[in-house]
Amino acid sequence: MKAFAQLMELLALTPSRNRKLDALTRYFAETPDPDRGLALAILTGALSFRNVKPALLRDLVEREVDPVLFRLSYDFVGDLGETIALIWPHKSDSGDLPSLGALVERLSLTSKADLPGVIGALLSRASITERWALVKIATGALRIGLSARLAKTALAQMSGVELSAIEEVWHGVSPPYLPLFDWLSGRAGRPEIDPTARFHPLMLAQPIDEAKDFPKLDPADFAAEWKWDGIRVQIIASGGRVSLFSRTGDDIAAAFPDVTETIVGDGVLDGELLVGAEFTPGAFNDLQQRLNRKTPLNRHLLELPAFVRVYDVLFDGAEDVRALPWSARRARLERWFTRHPQRRLDLSPTLDFMSFEDLDAIRRRGADEQGHEGVMLKRRDAPYVPGRPAGLWYKWKRDPAMVDAVLMYAQRGHGKRSSYYSDFTFGVWREGEIVPIGKAYFGFTDAELKALDRFVRNHTIKSFGPVREVDKTLVLEVAFDSAQRSGRHKSGIALRFPRINRIRWDKPAAEAARIEDMDVFLAAP
Secondary structure, eight states, X not given: OXXXXXXXXXXXXXXXXXXXXXXXXXXXXXXXXXXXXXXXXXXXXXXXXXXXXXXXXXXXXXXXXXXXXXXXXXXXXXXXXHHHHHHOOOXXXXXXXXXXXXXXXXXXXXXXXXXXXHHHHHHHHSOHHHHHHHHHHHHOOOOSSOOHHHHHHHHHHHHOOOHHHHHXXXXXXXTTOHHHHHHHTTSSOOOOOOTTSSOOOOBOOEEOOHHHHGGGOOGGGEEEEEOOSSEEEEEEEETTEEEEXXXXXXBOXXXXXXXXXXXXXXXXXXXXXXXXXXXXOOOHHHHHTTTTOSSOOHHHHHHSOEEEEEEEEEEETXXXXXXXXXXXXXXXXXXXXXXXXXXXXXXXXXXXXXXXXXXXXXXXXXXXXXXXXXXEEEETTOOOOSBOOTTTEEEEEOOOEEEEEEEEEEEEOSGGGTTSEEEEEEEEEETTXXXXXXXXXXXXXXXXXXXXXXXXXXXXEEEETTEEEEOTTOEEEEEESEEEEOTTSTTSEEEESOEEEEEETTSOGGGSOBGGGGHHHHTOO
């Protein structure tokens, strides 16, 4: 456990990707099984403990220290693990913590009633760094600047096995990944995974840089499609079994039986999950009502029917076609739909264009008239490659909408931002008051973050737990993708992907936008 706590601390404190990669590589090479596999599961979010919740840990600490002192400390520090590590009052001399494997077993098998006593004893035996890591492990809220792809890259660096080969088997193995590490260590062959019954890593697009990329690209080499405003999914149909995976590999089939129960034919398909009748996509807010549910509501099945707009094929039946160029896969996909007529799947159309100027006009018209997110550019000769390969797929999003809004509230961030006010709520004028229209926590530089943090500290007028209300004097230029009406927000408006584009130090708050100014965005399709 001590080695894993030290690894987590290094990952949290160093901004260097190479240092993180080297530390992970050493840990996986030097740590025995099953600890390294369990560490991999924790770092990639594949391991959780059903009975350990942040509320349980807060209650445990408040039994041992003054509750007011704990809440003030938590508010100041901004991170639960760090707060508990520093404030826990007990220290036991009963020895080191158990191994990571033994710790995971204890947290998994202990009853909910006995957990406070077990965790309290562990906290007392741990050093400050181990306490912090213990809370992070128990709650799953790591926030240490690590992606699953970086962890897999470390496995590739440790073993010499190609990253793409590791990603091919990743979703077919489970913690503590003993067959995976046996393969990577040369003790066994590649794990046998049924390719038609598991999630496959997705191919992703790069944002287009109009000034840099277009002069190097030939429009004749590319096909174009609309960028649909839904969520990316992968359909796996084999022998009458159908799985529906999100882009992170979570099987969401149970939430969308109206899609999965209608699919005929075998194959692995890539597409966009949308909602709407007769294959007419509705607003993303409509889809959000159906997301994050284990099972759908009956009224949602009737009022918000789901469908998938398919734009690629990975397996045609049992045949792996990912190595084929896009144009050949597209032809395969069209024939697949001819052979297997569908009720809740349709084929994403391609767009005809002669030049990138033509496509730009199509992109702008589609955004203005139909509310499309933008267009996708795909090289006609591109194979289907997991990850984000350079130069094969590009996304050319519509220009963001902009509004000048007034900063209203701020809250500290998490992890590296736990010492800064970095989550900002902003609003617009309505009948002499400012009503909130959104919240953003990115878009600004490190220097701008420090300036915003300083503004919040110097202009706080009220506190509500961790939230600070500030003088309504600072204007933020907020970029967002779209606006929708929403009964869940006081202003009646919800913004899609808001981010702070610029701090308007020069603009008086009285000149910020009014609620009527949002009508033009709400009127957009």
